[in-house]
Amino acid sequence: MDILLIAGLWLDGSAWDDVVSALEPLGHRPVPLTLPGQGDGSASATLDDQVAAVLAAVDSASGKPMVVGHSAACTLAWLATDARPKQVAKVVLIGGFPSADGEPYADFFEVKDGVMPFPGWGPFEGPDSADLDEEARRIIASAAIPVPEEVAKGVVRLSDERRFDVPVVLVCPEFTPAQAKEWIDAGDVPELARAKHLDLVDIDSGHWPMVSKPIELARLLAAAAAEA
Numbered sequence: 551m552d553i554l555l556i557a558g559l560w561l562d563g564s565a566w567d568d569v570v571s572a573l574e575p576l577g578h579r580p581v582p583l584t585l586p587g588q589g590d591g592s593a594s595a596t597l598d599d600q601v602a603a604v605l606a607a608v609d610s611a612s613g614k615p616m617v618v619g620h621s622a623a624c625t626l627a628w629l630a631t632d633a634r635p636k637q638v639a640k641v642v643l644i645g646g647f648p649s650a651d652g653e654p655y656a657d658f659f660e661v662k663d664g665v666m667p668f669p670g671w672g673p674f675e676g677p678d679s680a681d682l683d684e685e686a687r688r689i690i691a692s693a694a695i696p697v698p699e700e701v702a703k704g705v706v707r708l709s710d711e712r713r714f715d716v717p718v719v720l721v722c723p724e725f726t727p728a729q730a731k732e733w734i735d736a737g738d739v740p741e742l743a744r745a746k747h748l749d750l751v752d753i754d755s756g757h758w759p760m761v762s763k764p765i766e767l768a769r770l771l772a773a774a775a776a777e778a
Contacts, residue, residue, distance in 0.1 A: 551639070551775045552611040555582040556604060557760070558621025558646065559656055559702075560668045560694035562589030565620075569760050572768035578775055581615075583607055585626075587698040593665055597655050597704025604630045614639035616775050621646040621757065622656040625706060628713065628741060635712035639778040642771060644721040645757050647733075648741045651708040655701065666702045668694035677724040678757040686761055708741075717747040719774045721767070723755045749774075 553573060557565040563582035573580040585603055587595025604626055608615060617638050619627030628648035631638045649655060659669045671679060671687060679687065720742065722730050727750035734742050742748060751770055755763040 552615040556619045556623040558623045568764035576772040596700040616640045618642040620644040625649045632708045632713040640717045642719045645723045647739045649706045655704045665696035667696040681756040681762045718745045
């Protein structure tokens, strides 16, 4: 199965390198995406540009792909599912939750000179980064690509109710499945509250399991693909 891999803010497709090398021997075709504005040299990219890039990958996949989003890009994976509900076999969300219609995509940190730079490790101290050693932190920070303002502040637009029919796997890294269920049941994640087929899966890692636990993550993804 084609497995489309969409990394979160500040990351390009190379963030998945270790996951790709672990997935290929398991019989799948991982396709890591480098998004407009996050590795292609464009500082003027918009959220619509990123959605279009993901949809192009869905449309060119061999058969129905599994679409994997990490962190903020969980919303990108969900937007693709909304736009192609009959073409996506399953959506996997790693360490994040899809924004609802009308919400900003990822307006989390200060924008400077038209981009949202990586804010340093301060906001991520604790469970998010507890499993990253100094070298891993240095590599992530040095490779971080400032996110264009029109991506971060782009408005999410969802329109097809059939997105709720697509099976969803929520991979829980720095939070537990029990915590995720509590948030969903409380109405904090309305999109997942309406998903008809939702599985919660634990992984013992921080917010970047593709860096700290790539083999374990690859196995989880392969298991999800096998059940698609």
